[in-house]
Amino acid sequence: MINRRDFLKNTVRGIAGIALPLAAFEIINPNKLFADKSDKTKVRWVFLVDTVKCVGCGMCVKACKLENEIPYDADVTRTWVERYVLTKEGRVFADTPKGARDGFTTEKIDLNADGFKDIKKDDIDKGFFVPKLCNQCENPPCVQVCPVGATYQAPDGVVLVDRTWCIGCGYCIMGCPYGVRFFHPVYKTAEKCNFCYHRITKGLKTACVQACPFGAREIGNIRDPNDPVTKVIMTERVGVLKEEYGTKPQVYYLGLSKEVK
């Protein structure tokens, strides 16, 4: 028979025991990444896109494909530019022909099987371009689902694919909420943007950042408080894509609109 004293003691111990592991569920956010100065050599790569500066020339897509040896005429790409046209009636049209490898050289919106949509100048309410690339999520779902440890998050936050280890099951391609992954037509393995890992680790900018004439794309280290990209992210109004998924994406957008998914 349990007495009142033992019951209260056990209850207090039990609650204390349950509460302790809750610390393990602490959520990581950009502010925390920025604030963590415990190791000065540490790097956390992040990306900044200014959608107002982007004119949709697609030079970034061309440079990315040539730099990273993505077959030029295959309809796959590590980065792409989307065009959004919002009409005064409230309709939203979006396209990205060939991932905007050749830019946007027509006002007609490519609706794939439904042909082309010509929107009159007077009907346009808003029109803009949104470059997309891997978000190098802090909690990457593509990495969680890999059954063989072929895709992983490097210590500096970039998610890489080990081509010799990938079995081509495609789970990561399905798992990415942003649709940035695809099969490499030559290697037959999962492929994705890795912020030009071979360039950023040598102190160079990514191929897309370097190719952009308008400064719409920038790469930076959020652990460095003097980095111009870090300053913008910490002080200006930036948005991320699909925040509700809890992936903690690390590509920040200036001038993001609610129509952009």
Added chain:
Amino acid sequence: MKSHVYRPLWVVIGMIALALIARHFYVPMDFGVHERGYMYGWFRAANIEEWKNFKVKYQGTDYCKGCHPDKYESIMTTPHAIIPCEDCHGPAIDHPSNPPKLAIDKSRGLCLRCHFYLPYPTSGRANIRGFADPESHNPGTECVMCHNPHKPSLEGLK
């Protein structure tokens, strides 16, 4: 108990041992759980170096400037100064040794990437001088036949 009961057990133990020996030789020593734990950090560490050693192709405008300072100086005084050399001239890779000559993209399409006028009020595109109907302006000819991309103002017409 008689030995025939144990026999399948030895077979199973033998198979497990064989699998463990094969695994020891097949799985690299640097494959395992790294900094971020099993969920995000389960990988072969040598792959990071493999990606770092990937070939760089785009060398940047400063690389071009070293040998072509005249071209660099001329374009820097024009609105085209913002365009990196390799956007039109192609990636330098190991130029001048490989390739000895870069294939310049002189197509109309390259110019129209920016100069096809799109009336999008919330994008920088609307601020660029361009054509709404490029086919009415000398169709079929390359823009560089008349316009000098290093001196794009109308005074620079060839």
